[in-house]
Amino acid sequence: MANNTRIPLMVYLLALLLVFTGIGGIYGGYALVTAPDGSKMMMSTEILSNSPFHTFLIPGIILLLFNGILPLLIAWGLFVRPPWQWPELFNLYHKQHWCWTFSLYYGFILIIWINVQIIMLSYSSLLQPVFALTGVLISILTLFPSVFHYYRKHL
Numbered sequence: 001m002a003n004n005t006r007i008p009l010m011v012y013l014l015a016l017l018l019v020f021t022g023i024g025g026i027y028g029g030y031a032l033v034t035a036p037d038g039s040k041m042m043m044s045t046e047i048l049s050n051s052p053f054h055t056f057l058i059p060g061i062i063l064l065l066f067n068g069i070l071p072l073l074i075a076w077g078l079f080v081r082p083p084w085q086w087p088e089l090f091n092l093y094h095k096q097h098w099c100w101t102f103s104l105y106y107g108f109i110l111i112i113w114i115n116v117q118i119i120m121l122s123y124s125s126l127l128q129p130v131f132a133l134t135g136v137l138i139s140i141l142t143l144f145p146s147v148f149h150y151y152r153k154h155l
Helices: 009-034 057-080 086-090 098-121 127-143 145-150
Strands: none
Touching (some): 009 127
């Protein structure tokens, strides 16, 4: 499965966006988990009135895992391409390395996360469209032909 060709430039851009969102997710998730009242993020739990949550604890955990750890793991996987079998259980594109598939998944996760956030909390920050656009860019870069072919498994 090793692909010894040169890493395409688009992979570096994709990894940069994943690291950007991952760092933001770690920061925001940690702040919300350690202060579920939102005080570390200068937010009030009042904005949660249209959501199923009364504090930021569960959203913080979700943010930490899915928008913090997951994109950092994917970015690392884009360069290392570990031969793990467990991610293959969730890989709908069996001819692609799991890190490619998870990158595509993550782009969609980020877009959905922001849209759900806007529906539940309303538009409240310039970061919402920035991260929505980042999700779109991650999806586009993942589907770039050079990226797609680089992560194609050679069976």
